[in-house]
Amino acid sequence: MNIILDPFLIYGFGSFKGWGVAGAAIATLTANLLVTLLFIMKTKNLEIISKKSVWNSRLMKEVIRLGVSITIQRVTFTIISIFIAKIIVGWGADAIAVQKVGIQIESISYMTIGGLQGAIAAFFGQNYGARRLDRIQQGYRKAFALTSIFGTFISLIFILFPQQLFSLFLTDDTSMKLGEDYMRIIGFSQLFMCMELMTVGAFNGIGKTHIPPIFSILFTALRIPLALLLSEPFGLNGVWMSIALSSVFKGIILVIWFRKSLGSIHKSLAIS
Structure with a gap:
């Protein structure tokens, strides 16, 4: 809609x-x-x-503990997006409109993987509680394969057909040129963004909800100095590059960190 x-x-x-x-x-x-x-x-x-339910302070504290880091991450992301928008507005209303429409097109990626993220969180949560690390490892490998295929496909579509995608929404020459550059640059980060979102679901499933926000806040905040730095030689495209680069960093680091976490979990289960 x-x-x-x-x-x-x-x-x-x-x-x-x-x-x-x-x-x-x-x-x-x-x-x-x-x-x-x-x-x-x-x-x-x-x-x-339920009408018979009662307030359980212990469970409430646990829900807050798991959710507070995610809340901080999302609020921080919104604040950083405002600063990025302030930088983009320097190139005029067309640049803002292009980013707005571009984000909506990009939602094809993160809304699709968002569904997989929820499934992964539920699947990992069940098996983590049952101490079935083998199923978690197998599930992550299969989810990673699915995510890689989908992310690569979306990346190729954005890179190879940016003009065709943007022409569905904007038709004036200025917006089309800006939109084509936006889609092509962001396209290089789609695979990594999908990897990031899927791995966030994996971390949430094993109860480590505090880890993804640490990297998300750090590298999303990095967009501001990167945008200012890269916009000097590359203009508005430098801002798009800063967004793409931060997604690449987050995707790679979160995947590596989760694999390390699985190794630590395996050792702890073996000891217990």
């Missing part, structure tokens, strides 16, 4: 001239309202909280 509404409400169609930035906000709000409505419709007949 967001992908469909963005170009129409920002730029308009026919006699409708569009609402610019306000149109982008309305598109996002509409999509969020739709999702909320669907959730309400889906759960209205489900008893989410």
Whole structure:
């Protein structure tokens, strides 16, 4: 819904001239309202909280402990994105519009792998509780293979057909040129972004929810100085490069760290 509404409400169609930035906000709000409505419709007949349930402070503390680091990560990501947007706005409204539409196209990657991330977290959680490290290792290998195939495919699509993708949403020459550069540069990071998201699910499944936010905050924050540094020789493309490079770093390091974590878990289970 967001992908469909963005170009129409920002730029308009026919006699409708569009609402610019306000149109982008309305598109996002509409999509969020739709999702909320669907959730309400889906759960209205489900008893989410039993009438007989009581507050369990121990479980509440455990939920907060597991969730607080993820919350900090997401809030930090939003704050950093605001700074990046402030840098991009120096190249005008077209640059902001291109990034907005580009992010929506890129959501093909992270929404798809986001589904796999949730499945991995549940699968790993079950087997970690059952002390079945062999199934965790096998599951990670298969998930990694699926992610690599999908990520490589998306990367190739973005790199080889950026103009065709962007022309579905924007048609003016300036936006098309900026959008083509954006898609091609971001395309080189898609495989690594998919690896990162899948591995975050793996870490969440074994209860180490604090590890991904450490690297995510560090390398996402690195986008700001990288954007300022690379924009000097490469202009706006330097900003896109900073985003792509941070995703590459996060993907590689998280995969290596998770494999090391599996080794530590294997030793601890062997000792116990």
